[in-house]
Amino acid sequence: MKRESRFQRWISAPGTASVLTAFAGAAVLIIVFTFINKNFASKNNLMSLSRAICPYLLVGIGQGIVCITGNIDLSIGSVLGMSAMMSATMICRGVNPIVAILLTIAVCLLVGLVNGVLIGKFQLPSFIGTLGTMTICRGIAEIVNGNYNTGDIGTTPLVTAIRDLFYYGKVGVLYKCVIVSAAIWLVFNYTMNHTKTGRHIYAIGSNKDAAFFSGVNVFATITKAYVISAFVSCIAGLAVMSAAGMGAMQAGLSYEMYGVAAAVIGGISTLGGSGHLAGVIAGASVWAILQNGLTLANIPVGMRNIIIGIIVVVCVLMDIIRRKKY
Secondary structure, three states, rough: OOHHHHHHHHHHHOOOHHHHHHHHHHHHHHHHHHHOOOOOOOOOHHHHHHHHHHHHHHHHHHHHHHHOOOOOOOOOHHHHHHHHHHHHHHHOOOOOOOHHHHHHHHHHHHHHHHHHHHHOOOOOHHHHHHHHHHHHHHHHHHHHHOOOOOOOOOHHHHHHHHHHHHOEEEOEEEEHHHHHHHHHHHHHHHHHHHHHHHHHHHHHOOOOHHHHHOOOHHHHHHHHHHHHHHHHHHHHHHHHHHHHHOOOOOOOOOHHHHHHHHHHHHOOOOOOOOOOHHHHHHHHHHHHHHHHHHHHOOHHHHHHHHHHHHHHHHHHHHHHHHHHHH
């Protein structure tokens, strides 16, 4: 009876229906694209698809947590690009790869802290605050190597180990990047569901003033959300750098949209206060499946963007209609 009651509470919780719908949508897309092109269901394509989901999942985690606070993070894509360029540039210039990665993570976390101060402390609208840091980080990504992409980061044992960890390596049939992404998701899913920080994030998104008068440290909590967002964006940047074997100034372009898409398709409300990180898995999967399936179906890039853009807008509209009960 105890297990049944917990299940019933989970099913009836706000946002659960959206999570289940997103997973059902992912399953339907798999069936449809398999029917259109049987290569979609091939082992090699499904393995590649699992790896392609990882960056979307990571930025979806960050954007999802920020959205639950009732804010948005437009700097995600630029932090990703800055991460890829900074780490690759330092490695190419002879810095120990581990030191390069640690320094890159530190800089990205600083961006999250700045976002938190601007939005949590000075009450700057999140759209404006993160638009500013987005531009700054993109500028850093462009100038860190003198407005050029980096060269190849090399094949030293340490560099190879890093590239294996973030992209190419496998444990059994699973790519290591899938394991890393899953571990990060587990940590932050636990944070959101079983810690004071998670409860405070939901409280702020539901009613910031009520949360403040209840004793929640709004500034600290919003800052934590943005630091988490910057961290996962940094890891996604390391994955992109590892995949390419170099740093590209344009890495991360449009990833702020990918993060929003993964979050809202997975049922996280853009109005704040509701949603589950479980939905981000479904949202990231739907996004990657659409990209992969439409490519195999030979749909032009422009049409792919139109289709995916429509889906994102519809998901946000459905959330607004449901929350405001028009």
